[in-house]
Amino acid sequence: MKKLAIFDFDGTLFDSVDDVVKSFNEALTVYGFPTVTREEYIGSLGGNIDEIVSLVLKDNATPENLESFKNTYLKIYYGSKKENSLPFPGAHDILKELESRGVLLAINSNRFTDSIESFVEKFLEDVDFLSIEGHDFDIPTKPSPAGVNRIIEKAGVSVEDAIFIGDSSTDIETAKNAGVDCLIVKWGYGNEKDFENDYVLEAIDDVSEILNYF
Known part of the structure; x- marks a missing residue:
């Protein structure tokens, strides 16, 4: 697990x-x-x-x-008000369930860090993220493994203990470059080619399926 x-x-x-x-x-x-x-x-x-x-x-x-x-x-x-930007259904619940199981949580994105933090503060305030690694001009962006490597170092776990959960080919390449396993979600902005990538452990349809790996 x-x-x-x-x-x-x-x-x-x-x-x-x-x-x-x-x-x-x-x-x-x-x-x-x-x-x-x-x-x-x-x-x-x-x-x-x-x-x-x-x-x-x-x-x-x-x-x-x-x-x-x-x-x-x-x-x-x-x-802008960004009124249409919302967590996917079940995202908050799955994060809280993972947290209750003692799983460490982190975010690695090419969105600016301050933008991610503003959404987290608004919608996921009660979720304890170990680290949020967004776009920083001093750090290479995905698919570079730099952000994932920093998160793993901060977590104090091995690459075998980590899993990257994303929706696109960039996320797959990021996970591969970092040497961590990868899950792909089908509700995002990816495509069939991403879902069938050989590196992906599984392409999931429902957020609850994430729990199978914890």
């Missing part, structure tokens, strides 16, 4: 993409760039914000546009 559960954030614990797409499209409109659909944006996910912006802007992704657009988007997003 595992001792440490490391969760991805967007698409795993929280359904947050609609508010992000809304803010992205507001920023794209400011610059007269083509807007994106929900599906097009999801297809750009995986890297940090710089990589996502580059994929969304496509031919408009000059260094000047990237920096300017990113700042505009972040101003719009951080100033």
Whole structure:
């Protein structure tokens, strides 16, 4: 049985993409760039914000546009109400059940750390996370194992005792690079190719299935 559960954030614990797409499209409109659909944006996910912006802007992704657009988007997003960003059904309950079993909990995401912390404080205040490793300019982002390695070191457990729970190919590669087992959830932003990846222990349909590994 595992001792440490490391969760991805967007698409795993929280359904947050609609508010992000809304803010992205507001920023794209400011610059007269083509807007994106929900599906097009999801297809750009995986890297940090710089990589996502580059994929969304496509031919408009000059260094000047990237920096300017990113700042505009972040101003719009951080100033928005984000009313559609909520924990997936059962996410809170499963975290509390894992906590009651003595499992250590952590988050590793390419979202900015302060943004993750704001959602945790609002919706998961009673959950005790050992560590929240978000996007930090001083630390490589997923699929680098840097965040997972820091969490494992802080937890004081072996890689065999840890499991990464995510929804995408980036999460699979992160787990693989860190040498930890990986579960993929089907309710997020991944696809069939991710669900069938040979490295994944299991692609699960229901959040309660996470408990099988603890």
